[in-house]
Amino acid sequence: MDKTYQPEQIENRWYQRWEEDGHFAPSGEGEPYSIMIPPPNVTGSLHMGHAFQDTIMDTLTRWRRMQGRNTLWQVGTDHAGIATQMLVERKVAAEEGKSRHDLGREAFTDKIWEWKHESGGHITRQLRRMGASVDWSRERFTMDDGFYKAVQEVFVQLFDKGLIYRGKRLVNWDPTLHTAISDLEVENRDQQGQFWHFRYPLADGVTTEAGLDYLVVATTRPETLLGDSAVAVNPEDPRYASLVGKFVDLPLVGRRIPIVADEHADMEKGSGCVKITPAHDFNDYEVGKRCELPLINVFSRDATILERAEAFDLQGRPLSDIDTSLPAAYAGLSRFEARERIVADMEAAGLLERTETVNNTLPFGDRSGDVIEPYLTDQWFVAVENLAKPAIAAVENGDIEFVPKNYENMYFAWMRDLQDWCISRQLWWGHRIPAWYDADGNVYVARNEAEARDKHGLSDDVSLTQDEDVLDTWFSSGLWTFGTLGWPEKTEALATFHPTSVLVTGFDIIFFWVARMIMLTLAFTGEVPFKQVYVHGLVRDSQGNKMSKSKGNVLDPIDLIDGIDLESLVEKRTGNMMQPQKAKAIAKATRQEFPEGIEPHGTDALRFTFLSQATTGRDIKFDMGRLDGYRNFCNKLWNASRYVLMNAEGQDCGSDGSEVELSLADRWIVSRLQQTEAQVTRAMEEYRFDHASQALYEFIWNEYCDWYLELSKPVLWDDDATPQAQRGTRRTLVRVLEAILRLAHPMMPYITEEIWQRVAPLAGTHRGEGDSLMVHAWPEADEARVDEAATRNIEWLKGVIVAIRNIRAELNIAPGKPLEALLTKGDATDRERLEANRPFLAKLAKLKRLDWLDDPAEAPLAATQLVGDMEVMVPMAGLIDKDAELARLEKEIDKQDKLIGGIEKKLGNESFVAKAPEAVVQKERDKLEDLSANRRLLVEQRDKIAAL
């Protein structure tokens, strides 16, 4: 083995071997365990969030596989409608100077497929680098043939049950992308805006109570004035009671619109009058429904002003009895241009009462960045009410459990206030809606055109055209858990692996995806999609900021694994930016944060870092310091293994069953191993990967390396040690290491496999050529091998060694200088332990002599420390700094006094003694005794030195 751990040399090799040997596929034996990967965008690349999530899923999967479960980690990618379409659109524009419309639908979607074939392997290659043990043989894509079939089936069945309908409704419209988007894809941003107060003249000579011949309405969106169909006042408002049923003349347009009474109008706000524009505002739409107002649309698909408005009734039928003419001056203007013109024209007409500046929030499309417009269009919807009920119940009754539990509230809050789901998108990339129209606009929903004809008795001479729209991406990914397993066929895989065991996902996607999966899966399989949902937080940068290209703080997990030089990193962060003016600042910050670029750390260290930071449900600030630390940890494990191999390879390790003698240290480390195994297993069961990784880290570093390896040296290197004892120690070294590797494998698959291949043959667990650690058994703790006596003994030994190290440090004695030490005031057990541990003490504490002093009174002047009741003394051969030592002792005495004072106060408190449990009181008494003994010793010492 190389002297230092070099991850790049082992990682690729092992992944390929595992994959070739088919270790990722389900074993077909044991209780099923399954996880569905949240499908990443097929053309995307792996970001820190994926890497984090994949680490968790892989750790769970490898762990359960080792436990003997029939384990499936289902992999696949998502077609990601808008994102992919936009990406390819930009690419085609840049490379060919053409828009998608230049190409036409078919040629353009061909381009996307081409791009998918070209770049679709990128993210799956990166997934392999992370060590993900997914079953590649079952890889799926949300637009592959089987999935298409599942999507159609679900759509048709929902339609036939009356749960999908089509209608003209107000939806969130993206004027740039020309498609409807869901509420969830809208990002509300705070803005400063203007608030214009307009006068609307009353018609027919009517006046208000106050004698005015106009009403004042206020708006942040003057351009929608063109589509007003009423002015509302509150039905309780005495100021306007007489005006309800009367009319105003809509300025600039000249349309006569009614004054209606509706509780939407708030008497406290502004004048108490509100303009109502049902086709351009969600609240007004509701008012329109209650007051039976016409819907007057004044925008084109681009959100420019129409030449002539369109009027509809609430069922979406065109209305012909309304004057839809609009002033020619605004035709073709954008929303924002029209706003300025209308304000100017109102002012010129003397109808602008005043303007104020207000803070408001505006909806932006999270993909296009454009301001989203409520817009009246024909869309397909899923009626969610009846789907939501069982989905809520499934979480209430515990069929689905969120970890951590508080996310259940978030889920309930959303589910109880669910609006019908708009599932149609005016895009070209996606699952085309299986609906056909005849020349009269009648709609026929079926699995294909032939079925549509058949079902509705349409002859071949009726021409049918398919709906142009595609389905929301989340409609297909909502079928992920059962669609990937072959549904609607009744497959073996579906019977075995559904419901899945756990979904690992970020909280940001609970609404988009988790809730919809639950609804659709329950409706079509009668089963929940997963029994548990493990919700993790976002990976942020070290300052707690979201990682984003525009902030220039993105880390690429692959760069953390392989390393990257500074120039490449700067180039990566500043190249191809949306806002190039930020490049300079980003370059500077990057040079400052990573003056040397990023060193390679390897996949295992990255995985371990994620796991150690995976505390329940909160965001993680990614810490480079910890990544370095865990790379060092890998190196530590590597070198400890080298030590074991150097001492065990080619030696008798007792694997043939020959007689062995186990030292106290051997029994102690075996005992601690059992406890660690139990601890790690329990933490994994609770999804506390931070605890699992920490328990492992501490055991490997602080116990196995720091103590056990050191304690093995006197046995292995001492010529007087018996062969049985040496065999016992070699056997323990090898077997404990082998168990450590199994225990660590789910978290750090590569390094453990690499070392295991060398260690397992010595431990007798290697099954020959082609064997892999990943299919070996997870270590089970054996209570019977927990050895309290050995533990107490080693604790004593550690106590003495630490005491001597302390004395060395205090007296400034070089660590390597051999010392003489004395033990005194102990009991018979202490004496026995001294004899049993003499070689260990000599070696680890660097002692040339260690004696038992029967009569403490004969003690020479010495630096002293307590181990239990026993004193550990290092005689001071004169060379001490008297003043410094006195000062140190005084300080130490003070410290003890404070502690003693605190405890005495506690014990002096009658109610404490009376009310606290006896065990707690006794503990305080014991503490007091120990502290007092220590204090006496310190005082004695001080007096001796002072007397010199």
Added chain:
RNA sequence: AGGACCAUAGCUCAGUUGGUUAGAGCGCCACGUUGACAUCGUGGAGGUCGGCGGUUCAAAUCCGCCUGGUCCUACCA
């Protein structure tokens, strides 16, 4: 406006049902290349557990209020 979560060492974080001399890693200081490892070893400094009040014999931990931060939902005519 409603809700959720968070605040512990310079930094990133643990701290189970109230009882610890409040812990880890990184960073810092001192010493040290002894035959696995300087990506290391040994020792050390560093915290009034955001603030105030309450419950209790006992509060980092439970309750209330306040401050600061993150996020979600809603509203903003």
